[in-house]
Amino acid sequence: MRNPEQQRNTYLYETIAGNLTHQILSGVLISGDKLPSIREICQQYKVSMSTALQAYYLLESKSLIRSVPKSGYYVCYINPTNALPNKSNPSLYLGNEDTSNIVSKVYDSISSDHIMLSLGVPAAELLPLSKLNKAFSHTLHHHAAHGSGYEHVMGNPKLRRQIARLSANWDGKLTENDIMTTAGCTGAMLQAIIALTKRGDTIAIESPVYFGILQLALSLGLKVLELPTHPETGIEIDALKIALSKNKVKLCLLISNFSNPMGGTIPSENKKEIVRLIEHYQIPLIENDMYGDLYFGTERPENCKTYDESGLVLLCSSFSKTLAPGYRVGWLTPGKFAEQIRRVKFATAISSTTLTQEAVACFLEKGRYESHLKKLRITLNNNCLNYMEAISNYFPKGTKISRPQGGFMLWVELDPKINTAGLYDKTIKMKISIAPGRMFTLQNQYNNCLRLSYGLPWTNQINNAIKTIGNLIR
Template sequence: MSKEFLYTEITNGIAGQIRSGVLRAGDRLPSVRILCRQHSISMNTAKRVFLELEAQSLIESKPQSGYFVSRLPYLKLPLPEVSKPSPTRNNKEPEELIRKVYENMGRDDLMPFSIGVPSGSLLPLAKLNKEIVKATRELEGCGTAYEPLQGNAALRRMIAIRSLAWGGNLHENDLVTASGGMNALSFCMMALAKPGDTIAMESPCYSGILQLARSIGLKVLELPTHPTTGIEIAALKKVISKINLCLLVPNFNTPLGSCMPDEHKKEVVSLLARHRIPLIEDDIYGDLYFGSQRPKCCKSFDEEGMVLYCSAVSKTLAPGYRVGWIAPGRYKEQILKLKLVHAISSSAVTHEAVAGFLKSGRYENHLRRLRQTLQGNYQHYVNTIAEYFPEGTKTSRPQGGLTLWVEFNKKINTAELYDSAIKRKISIAPGRIFTLQDQFENCMRLSIGLPWSEEVRNKLKLLGKLAAHSM
C-alpha cells in the first residue's frame, strides 16, 4: 500500500469516526508515537494526518496535552425533514425559476454556489491537455473518424476494470459510451418508456433529470426521501403497481447527498425485478466518497440485467468533455439502436483522452486529492452556516458528492433569497427547482466544489445575513 493511500485512509477513518459520533467532542486522540505504532507509519506521516484533521476543524491541539476532538458547531444543526411529496399532486415545472438560475451560471463576477461541478482549479487541466494531444496524434484520422457504435474500446475496458471497486464485475462488451451523463440517462429513458408512462424518482431530485423526463412525455412520481439513507422503501412498495420504471441516484445524489445503505440497494433491486420494472441508476457521484471505501451500486446486486447503470466523468474530471457510459444489461440492443439514430458516434478525441488518463493511474491520484478537498470544504461550509445562518437552519450531512442541502424555517422563501443574493454577486439554487410540486420553497442547494477561501466564507456569511433579513 502506498504511503499516500495509507495517509488518506487513516485520515478518512478518524474523520469518519468523529462525524459519526464514535469519537466525541473532547475525546483525546492517540499520540503521534502511538499512531505510528498502530499503523506502522513514519512520524512525518502521523503528523500529516493530524495536520489534515486540524485543517478540517475536526481536531485541535493543546500544548503539552495532545490532540482532542473539536467541539463541532455543525453538530448542533439538525437534519432536514424526510421529504413528503404527494403521490397524486399534478406535475408543475418551475420553468421561469430554472431559467433565471441557469442564465446566470456563466457570469464570472458571481460566487457560483449554484453550480454542482468542481471548480476548474481543482481539475488536472495540464495533464488532461497532454492526453488530448496524445489522442489526436494516435487516433485514426487524428480523431476525425467515427468511433464504433458501442464506443471507444480503450475507455470501455478501463471502465470495466474500475467496476471491480464497487462489485460491478463488468466486461468492456457490457458497456456503451455516451456524450455525458445526461445523454446516457436520455437514451435509457427513451429505450424503456413511452409518453404517458410513469417514472419514480427521489424527491428532491436534480432539475435536469426532471426536465428530461417531462420532455419525453413521462409522468414523474416523486418518492419520500431521507436526507441520509435515500428513498423510503415502504413508499416505493405502495406505488409499485403505478410505475413503469424507476430512476435513482443512490450514491450522494444532488441535492440531498444521501447514500442508500447496501441492504436498501439490494432490497430495491429485488423489489423492482420481481415486478419487472427496470431501474436506471445514475452513479455520477459514486467516486466522490468521503470515507475509506467506495460505496456499492444497485448494479452490484443486479442478477437479471434489469439495472441500467449510468455514469460519467462530468462531476469528477472534465465536465465539458461529455464522456459518459451505460451498462444497459438486457436492454443493450435498444440502447445501441437509439445511439445510432441520435448520435451515430461519441466524440473520439475526448473519449480516447479520458481512457488514457484512466489507464495512466492519474485519475485515482486526482480523485484522492479532490475527495480530500471536498470533505474539507463540507466541514468549512457547515461550521460557517452554524455560526452565521438563522436559528433553526437545518443541513444535510453528505458522506460524499458535491452539494449541501440547506433547509430554513418556513418564513424564508429561497426563490426570493435568490433575487436578493444575485444583487450581491451570489448565486444559489433554490429548492423549488428540484421538484415538480409546490415544496422545498424554504430550501436551497449549495455547491461545495469551490476552493475554500476567505472570500467564500464571507459570501456564505453574507448569505446567512440575507436569509435572516428575509424572515
C-alpha cells in the first residue's frame, strides 16, 4: 500500500477520473449517458473548476467520454460484451514440445511494410527518441573514454541509483547496491536461471506465458511445469500450493503485472501469499515486472518484491517496453543470491553496455521518465479500448477477449475449430502479423488463441487490419 504522504500527493483530478473510469468500465455508466456538469463535479469533490476540467480532459484522452458543445460531456465508450477467455487448464505433465519453429516463423517476418500486431513492443513514435538521442550524444562526448570502456560488473552506478529511486513507486526500498544491470529483462532472467538451476531441474510458471521464457528453459535443459492461470488475476494460488508441495520445483518464474500474453495482474493478497509460499518452501521466485509502469489506473501496482524480506524474490525488469527496446537496458535484484549471479554475469557478459546505460541514466536523472510514462499510458489505454471495440465488432460472435488494466497485450480466444497457426499463414499474406497462441506453451493447447499487441497507434489502417483478420476467421 502507498504511504500517507504518497496518497496526499496523488492528483485530485486523477482520483476523479479514476472514479468515473471505474463506473464506465463496470457498466454503471454506458455509452450516451450524460456526465455531471463541471460545476456539479466541483461541488461533489470540492475542487476548483480547473481540476474538474483536467479530470474530464483525461477521460477524453482515453476515449471514454466526449464533449458536445453547449450540451456537456457524454460517455462514448462502448463496454465490450465479449466474455473473458477461459482460465487455462494445462496438463500436469511436464511439457517439452518445442515451438521454436513457429516462433521463428513469426519473428522472421518482421518487416517495416507489415502491420506487426505480433510484436510486444511500443511503436517508435510513442517513445521519447529525440530526448534519448540527446542523452546518448551527451554520453558519447562527455563520458570517460567516450563510453568505450567496461562498466563495473554490477553496472552503471548512476543508473542503479535511478532505478533504486523509482522503486518507491511500488513501495520498494532498494539501494543501488541491491541492483545489477543486464542486457534487457531476458538477460536478467537468463543470469538468474543459470545461477539457480542445473539441467534437468523443474521450474513452475504460469500458462500461457511469454515464449521467450519457454525458449530459455528449453535451451538450458529445464523441465517446465505450466500452472492454471486466470486472465484477470494471474496464476491460480491453489495450483501453485499443490505444485510446490508435490513437485521438486527448483524455482518459480512469474510475470506479476499485466502479464504477457494474457494481460492479467496478480492481486496484492495473492502476491503476499506467493511470497509466503516461497519462504515456506525456500524456493526462489524470479519475478518479471517489466510492464508494471504501464498501468492504466491511478496507482502503479505493487509486485511480489514489495513483500519480500528474505531475499528470495529476484525482481527482473527493463526499459525495453517504455524507452528503447534496442538499447537492451535491463536489471535485476539478485537478493540473497547476489554472489552467484554476479559470477554468472562476469562469466557470460563481463559488463553491461556502457553507452546505453549512461544514456538511460541521464534521461532518468533529468526527471523526464514520469512525464513520458503519463503520455504513454494514456495512449496505450486509448489503444486498448479501440482495439477491443474493433475485435468486438469484426470478430465472430463468441470471441473472448482479455481486459488488461495495463501493458499492451490482448489475449483473444476463438472458436475451438479455428487454428491460429493456420490463420497466421493467411494474415501474413495480407502483410498482417499476429502471434498464434501455440507460441506461449510447451503443450498442445491454445491452438485457437492469439495475442495481439496494441503498441501500435490507433489508425484507420489498424482498424482495417483487425477487420481483415475478422473476415479471415469467419
